[in-house]
């Protein structure tokens with residue numbers, strides 16, 4: 001069994017356990033580590049530093065932002081949760097590569113957001129907000145430099161505003177704009193592509209920002225952010 005398969009299996013185990021947790025909620029005292037282990041850590045890690053590059057790190061993310069994000073996952077009326085799980089797991093287990101993954105992953109999170117009780121989710125989000133994000137070290141020196149420039153200065157010729165204006169000078173996040181420092185690069189690139197296509201609807205700012213951003217620029221800025 002390869003690592004990815006193993007992780008998917010542990011996610012399934014976590015989700016199965018999650019059902020048990022939900023049914024006994026109310027009789028038992030569940031603290032944050034219990035909740036996170038039962039529902040989330042199979043994918044996001046116990047300390048929020050997700051190992052798989054396309055799964056977001058949650059460590060250090062402001063709980064107001066993540067709370068809003070989770071509500072957005074439950075936004076459109078969806079089919080029954082059990083169906084969502086079954087579909088998502090089948091799709092993940094059967095996939096050969098990461099093309100076409102985005103919708104499945106969203107389905108996954110819609111399932112999680114529907115199934116887990118609001119109080120439990122809130123506990124999990126507060127837990128993750130308190131964890132320390134671990135940035136990646138790697139050797140993409142030139143791309144990281146280009147990404148840093150884009151983040152701090154933008155591209156005036158393409159009318160691309162510096163990301164820093166909204167996300168803060170150290171990408172630590174401010175107001176509505178989330179923390180991006182140390183986030184997985186692959187996840188960032190996937191989100192930038194979603195914004196550009198208009199697939200993330202609650203973010204008009206980011207749709208504007210990414211309109212003229214080409215894929216090399218998106219790659220560079222994602223590598224820079226991951227290294228922060």
Ligand code: HEC
Nearest residue numbers: 011039040043055056066069105106108109112116124125
């Ligand atoms: C089966 C794997 C899996 C499990 C279990 C899971 N997640 Fe996720 N989560 C994901 C993926 C994949 C995404 C990215 C979805 C996307 O691309 O839109 C995500 C996204 C998120 C986001 C949005 C992050 C951001 O930066 O915008 C939050 C918040 C989140 N998850 C919280 C949780 C919490 C809390 C739990 C446990 C209650 C949980 N997740 C369980 C896979 C999972």
Ligand code: HEC
Nearest residue numbers: 161162163165166176177178188191202203205206209221
């Ligand atoms: C005008 C303000 C503004 C600017 C400039 C801006 N952003 Fe954002 N960004 C936001 C807001 C607000 C959100 C939250 C959207 C949401 O709630 O879904 C966001 C979300 C994101 C996300 C999603 C993070 C996640 O956890 O899912 C990424 C990635 C991102 N921005 C990258 C960038 C990059 C790279 C740049 C520069 C090229 C940039 N942003 C410039 C306001 C901005």
